[in-house]
Amino acid sequence: MSYFVFGFYALLLTASCLAAYFNKRTWFLTIFAFTLVSFVLGIVGGTSVLRNVAALAGLLALAAMVSYAFREFLIAIASNNMAKELRTAPLTAAFGLFVIFTYAIAGIFAPWIAPHGEAEVIATAFAPPDETMLLGADQLGRDIFSRIIYGTRNTVSLALSGTLMAFILGALAGLLAATTGGWFDQMLGRISDVIMSIPALIFALLMLSIFGGALATDTTSFALLFVFAMVTGLLVVVARAERSIMSWVIGLAVLVAAAAGFSIGMLVLFNPSEVILIMVVGVIYAPRVFRLTRAVAGNVVVMDYIEAAKLRGEGKWYLIRREILPNSTAPLVAEFGLEFCFVFLLVAGLSFLGLGIQPPTADWGSMVRENATLISFGDITPLIPAAAIALLTVAVNFVVDWMLHRSSGLKEQ
Amino acid sequence: MVKSKDVLLEIRDLQIQGYSDEKWVDIIKGVDLTLHRGEVLGLIGESGAGKSTIGAAAMGYARDGTRISGGSIEFDGMELTTATEAERRSLRGSRIAYVAQSAAASFNPAHKIIDQHTEAPLQYRLKKRLEAQEDAIELYNRLRLPNPEEIGFRYPHQVSGGQLQRAMTAMAMSCRPDLIIFDEPTTALDVTTQIEVLAAIRDIVDQFNTAAIYITHDLAVVAQMADTIKVLLKGEEVEEASTKEMLDNPKEDYTKSLWAVRSLKREQKSRPEGATPLISVRNVDAAYTGGVKVLDDVSFDIHEGMTVAVVGESGSGKSTTARVITGLLPPMEGEVLFKGEPFPPDYHNRTKEQLRQCQMIYQMADTALNPKVKIAEIIGRPAQFYHGLKGTALKNRVDELLDLIELEPSQYYNRFPPELSGGQKQRIGIARALAADPTFIICDEVTSALDQLVAEGILKLLNRLQKELNLAYMFITHDLATVRAIADEVVVMQHGKVVEQGPKEEMFTPPHHPYTDLLLSSVPEMDPDWLTTLLEERGVDNIGDAASARIDPDDPRVSK
Numbered sequence: 024m025s026y027f028v029f030g031f032y033a034l035l036l037t038a039s040c041l042a043a044y045f046n047k048r049t050w051f052l053t054i055f056a057f058t059l060v061s062f063v064l065g066i067v068g069g070t071s072v073l074r075n076v077a078a079l080a081g082l083l084a085l086a087a088m089v090s091y092a093f094r095e096f097l098i099a100i101a102s103n104n105m106a107k108e109l110r111t112a113p114l115t116a117a118f119g120l121f122v123i124f125t126y127a128i129a130g131i132f133a134p135w136i137a138p139h140g141e142a143e144v145i146a147t148a149f150a151p152p153d154e155t156m157l158l159g160a161d162q163l164g165r166d167i168f169s170r171i172i173y174g175t176r177n178t179v180s181l182a183l184s185g186t187l188m189a190f191i192l193g194a195l196a197g198l199l200a201a202t203t204g205g206w207f208d209q210m211l212g213r214i215s216d217v218i219m220s221i222p223a224l225i226f227a228l229l230m231l232s233i234f235g236g237a238l239a240t241d242t243t244s245f246a247l248l249f250v251f252a253m254v255t256g257l258l259v260v261v262a263r264a265e266r267s268i269m270s271w272v273i274g275l276a277v278l279v280a281a282a283a284g285f286s287i288g289m290l291v292l293f294n295p296s297e298v299i300l301i302m303v304v305g306v307i308y309a310p311r312v313f314r315l316t317r318a319v320a321g322n323v324v325v326m327d328y329i330e331a332a333k334l335r336g337e338g339k340w341y342l343i344r345r346e347i348l349p350n351s352t353a354p355l356v357a358e359f360g361l362e363f364c365f366v367f368l369l370v371a372g373l374s375f376l377g378l379g380i381q382p383p384t385a386d387w388g389s390m391v392r393e394n395a396t397l398i399s400f401g402d403i404t405p406l407i408p409a410a411a412i413a414l415l416t417v418a419v420n421f422v423v424d425w426m427l428h429r430s431s432g433l434k435e436q
Numbered sequence: 437m438v439k440s441k442d443v444l445l446e447i448r449d450l451q452i453q454g455y456s457d458e459k460w461v462d463i464i465k466g467v468d469l470t471l472h473r474g475e476v477l478g479l480i481g482e483s484g485a486g487k488s489t490i491g492a493a494a495m496g497y498a499r500d501g502t503r504i505s506g507g508s509i510e511f512d513g514m515e516l517t518t519a520t521e522a523e524r525r526s527l528r529g530s531r532i533a534y535v536a537q538s539a540a541a542s543f544n545p546a547h548k549i550i551d552q553h554t555e556a557p558l559q560y561r562l563k564k565r566l567e568a569q570e571d572a573i574e575l576y577n578r579l580r581l582p583n584p585e586e587i588g589f590r591y592p593h594q595v596s597g598g599q600l601q602r603a604m605t606a607m608a609m610s611c612r613p614d615l616i617i618f619d620e621p622t623t624a625l626d627v628t629t630q631i632e633v634l635a636a637i638r639d640i641v642d643q644f645n646t647a648a649i650y651i652t653h654d655l656a657v658v659a660q661m662a663d664t665i666k667v668l669l670k671g672e673e674v675e676e677a678s679t680k681e682m683l684d685n686p687k688e689d690y691t692k693s694l695w696a697v698r699s700l701k702r703e704q705k706s707r708p709e710g711a712t713p714l715i716s717v718r719n720v721d722a723a724y725t726g727g728v729k730v731l732d733d734v735s736f737d738i739h740e741g742m743t744v745a746v747v748g749e750s751g752s753g754k755s756t757t758a759r760v761i762t763g764l765l766p767p768m769e770g771e772v773l774f775k776g777e778p779f780p781p782d783y784h785n786r787t788k789e790q791l792r793q794c795q796m797i798y799q800m801a802d803t804a805l806n807p808k809v810k811i812a813e814i815i816g817r818p819a820q821f822y823h824g825l826k827g828t829a830l831k832n833r834v835d836e837l838l839d840l841i842e843l844e845p846s847q848y849y850n851r852f853p854p855e856l857s858g859g860q861k862q863r864i865g866i867a868r869a870l871a872a873d874p875t876f877i878i879c880d881e882v883t884s885a886l887d888q889l890v891a892e893g894i895l896k897l898l899n900r901l902q903k904e905l906n907l908a909y910m911f912i913t914h915d916l917a918t919v920r921a922i923a924d925e926v927v928v929m930q931h932g933k934v935v936e937q938g939p940k941e942e943m944f945t946p947p948h949h950p951y952t953d954l955l956l957s958s959v960p961e962m963d964p965d966w967l968t969t970l971l972e973e974r975g976v977d978n979i980g981d982a983a984s985a986r987i988d989p990d991d992p993r994v995s996k
C-alpha cells in the first residue's frame with residue numbers, strides 16, 4: 024500500500040460524500056460507482072492497475088475540462104444567435120468540435136507544424152524515438168510524427184472533397200426529383216437503386232482497378248471531372264431554364280465553361296490518382312444523399328407555402344433555393360457529418376489495401392499497413408494513425424449526434 | 437336527474453410553468469376549480485389560455501416542457517401534486533379518462549377499435565376480455581353508433597370521424613370513470629357530425645352520472661354541454677358562473693366581448709346588372725388521378741367586389757373547386773372563365789398576369805408560410821415577382837402592406853413566421869395575397885383554425901380590404917356564422933354537387949333545400965336548450981350522417 028492508494032480512495036470517497044451531501048444525484052452515482060469499480064480493480068490488479076485507472080480517469084476529466092473550456096470559448100466569441108445554439112451543445116459535442124478544430128489546424132498548417140518533410144528520409148528504418156523524432160521512424164526511415172501531421176491534410180481533404188462531391192450531386196438530384204416528380208423522379212430513383220445495389224467496397228475496388236493504374240493520367244482525370252461537373256451542372260440548368268430555349272443555350276454555354284474551370288482547379292489541388300479516388304467516392308455516396316434529400320424535400324414539397332409559390336409562377340430553381348433548401352438543411356448537415364465518417368473510413372480502408380492514396384504521399388490508412396510489422400514487436404506506433412482515424416470519426420459523430428438531436432426537435436427531459 | 441353533491445375534484449391556486457427560451461414562464465397563474473360528482477364544467481378561452489393544460493393537470497399530468505409549480509390538485513381525497521407517478525398512473529384510464537381533440541390521431545391505426553377499448557379494463561383487471569367486449573358493444577349501442585355489434589372490430593381508418601370520436605368517448609367510459617376530460621372533442625368535425633357527437637356525449641355523461649371537464653373555444657357548444665362555465669384568459673380565471681347566468685348576464689368585459697363576436701354582420705351587396713362575372717365556373721367535372729368524380733357539374737359565378745361563400749361539410753368538394761379555379765387540378769369537363777375569357781385549365785400555362793389576378797389564403801397559416809423565410813421576403817416576393825419592385829420601392833411596398841393588415845412594419849419586418857401568433861400569421865398570409873394586387877382571392881377556411889376574437893378581427897380586416905380594394909372573395913367555410921357575417925351570395929355543396937345557390941338573405945330564409953336546412957339547423961346556438969329542443973323536434977336518430985342519408989331524392993325541394 025502506498026500513499027497513492029490511500030490518497031486515491033480518500034479523494035474518491037470525499038468527492039462522493041460531498042456529492043451526496045449537496046444532493047447532486049448523478050454526480051454521486053458516477054463517482055461512487057467509480058469508487059466501487061476501483062475497489063475491485065485495486066484488489067485484483069494491485070497498485071499498478073490502480074495507477075492506470077487513475078490516469079484514465081484523469082484523462083477523461085482533462086478531456087471534459089478541455090471540452091467545457093472550448094465550449095465557453097466558442098460561446099464567448101460567437102454572435103448572439105450562434106451562442107444560443109452552442110449553449111445547447113452537450114460536452115461530447117464540444118469535445119468533437121475541439122478535436123475537429125485541432126485536426127483542421129494540423130491539416131492547414133502541416134508544413135509549419137511538422138518538424139520534417141513528408142517524404143524526407145532522415146534516419147535508419149524503424150529507428151526508435153529520440154529528441155528529433157517524437158514517434159520514431161517508419162520502414163524507410165521517415166519521421167512518423169511528421170507523416171501523421173501531413174496525413175491529416177491528405178486524408179481529410181480527400182475525404183472531405185469526396186463527400187462534398189457526393190453531396191452536391193446527390194442533394195441537387197434529390198431536390199430536383201422531389202420538385203419535378205413523375206418520370207424524372209423515377210429515372211433518378213432507379214439509377215440510384217442500381218448504384219446502391221453494388222456493395223460499396225467492391226464497387227470502389229472495381230472502379231479503382233479500371234482507372235487507378237495506367238489510366239491515372241491528367242487526361243483521364245480531367246475527362247472524369249468534366250463529365251461529373253457536366254452531370255451536376257445539367258441538373259442546375261434543368262432547374263433554372265424551365266421552358267425557354269434561349270435560357271437552355273445560355274445555361275449550357277455557361278455550364279461547359281464552369282465545368283472546365285472546375286476540372287482544372289481540381290487538378291491543381293489533387294494529383295490524378297487522388298482525383299479518381301474522389302470521383303469514385305462521389306459516385307458511390309451520391310445515391311445515399313439523393314435518397315435522403317428526396318425524402319426530406321418530399322415532406323416539404325407538400326406544404327401550402329410551396330403551393331403558394333407554384334401558383335405565383337415561381338420556377339423550380341427558386342423553389343429549391345429559397346423554399347425547400349432552408350427547410351431541409353438541418354437533416355442534410357447531420358447526414359453530411361455521418362457520410363463524411365463513412366467516406367473517411369472507406370478512403371483509409373482503400374489506402375490500407377494499397378488502392379487509395381499512393382506513396383510517397385503520407386496517409387493514415389497506408390501508414391497503418393506500412394508499419395504493421397512493428398505490432399509483432401509490441402510497438403504501438405502503427406496504432407497511432409489508426410487512433411487518429413478513430414478519434415476523428417468519433418468526434419464527427421459526437422457533433423452529428425448533437426445536430427441530429429436538434430433537427431429532430433427532441434427535448435431533454 | 438339528481439346529482440349527488442360531494443366534491444370530486446378540487447384544484448386550489450394551481451400554478452403551472454412552461455420552459456421556453458431557457459426560462460420557466462408561468463402558463464397558469466393560480467386557478468381554482470371545484471367539480472362535484474356528475475357535474476359538467478365548461479372551460480372556455482382562446483388558444484394559449486391554458487385550457488388544455490388545466491385539463492391535463494386534473495389528471496395530475498404535466499406535459500413535456502411544463503411543470504406544476506404550485507397549488508394543490510385533490511381528486512376524491514387524494515392529493516395529486518405529491519402523489520407518486522405510479523399512484524397517479526393507476527387513476528388514469530380507470531377513474532379519470534381523457535378524450536382528445538382528434539380521435540383519428542389518438543387511436544392507434546394498427547389495432548382494432550375494440551382491442552383498444554378493452555385495453556384499460558384488462559390492464560386494471562376489472563373485467564375479462566369477453567365481458568369487456570360485451571360492455572363495449574353495449575356502450576356503442578348507447579352512443580348510437582351504427583352496427584354496434586360489428587363496428588368495434590374495424591380498424592380506426594375504416595370508421596368516419598364523428599363515429600371515431602364517439603368510439604373514443606365509449607373507450608373513455610370503459611372503466612366507468614368518475615371524471616372525463618373532453619379536450620375540444622368536436623372542434624375538428626363538421627357541424628352536422630358535431631351534433632351527433634354532442635348528443636352522444638351528453639347522454640352518456642348523464643346516464644352514468646360522470647363528472648366532466650369540457651374544454652372548447654366554442655361558446656355555443658359549451659352552452660349545450662356544461663352546468664357551469666369558467667372563462668379563462670392567459671392562464672387566469674376571468675369569471676365562473678352557471679351556464680344560464682353566464683349566457684344571460686356576463687359580468688366581465690372580456691366575456692362580453694366573446695359573446696359579441698357572433699353578432700358581426702354587414703350589408704349584403706347585390707350583383708351589378710348585366711356585368712360579366714369576374715370568375716365564372718362552368719359545368720366543371722373533376723377527379724383526382726384514377727379516382728372517382730369529386731366534382732359533378734359545378735357552376736357558379738363570382739362578381740367583382742363581392743363575396744361568395746361556398747359551404748358544405750368536408751368531402752363535399754369545396755376545396756377541390758378552389759383547386760380547379762387556381763389551376764392546380766385541371767377539370768375533366770367544363771371551364772373556368774375570367775372576365776368572360778377562358779382561363780387555361782393548368783396553372784403552368786397561365787401567364788404571370790393571369791396568375792397574379794387570382795390569389796389564395798390558406799386555412800393553416802402554419803403550413804402556408806415558410807418558417808425559414810423572413811416576413812419581409814414572404815410579403816415582398818410577390819411584389820418583386822409580379823411588379824419588379826426593388827430596393828426602397830420594395831421596402832415601401834412591404835411597409836404599406838403591413839400597414840394595410842394592421843401590423844406595425846418596423847416590428848415585423850425582420851421576424852420569422854414561427855415567432856408570430858396564429859392571427860398574425862393569417863394576416864401575413866393575407867398580405868402575401870394582397871402583394872400581388874389581385875382582383876380575386878380564394879379564402880380557404882381562413883378562420884376555422886383561429887379563436888373567435890381573432891377570427892372576428894380577420895373577418896373585419898377582409899371586409900375592410902374588400903371595400904378599399906374592390907376585391908372579390910370566394911369564401912370556403914363550413915361555419916355558417918362566418919357566412920352570415922361576410923357573404924353576399926352563398927353556394928351550398930354536397931357530394932361534389934351544387935345543391936343550392938343564391939343571395940345570402942334568400943338562403944337564410946326558408947324554404948330550403950333539405951340539405952341546406954340540415955346544415956342550418958345543425959349550427960349550435962347560444963341557447964342552452966337548443967340541443968334538447970332540436971333533438972325533441974327531429975328525434976335522436978335523425979341528426980348528422982343519418983339525417984343527410986335520409987334526404988329524399990324525390991323531395992320537390994331537391995329538384996327545385
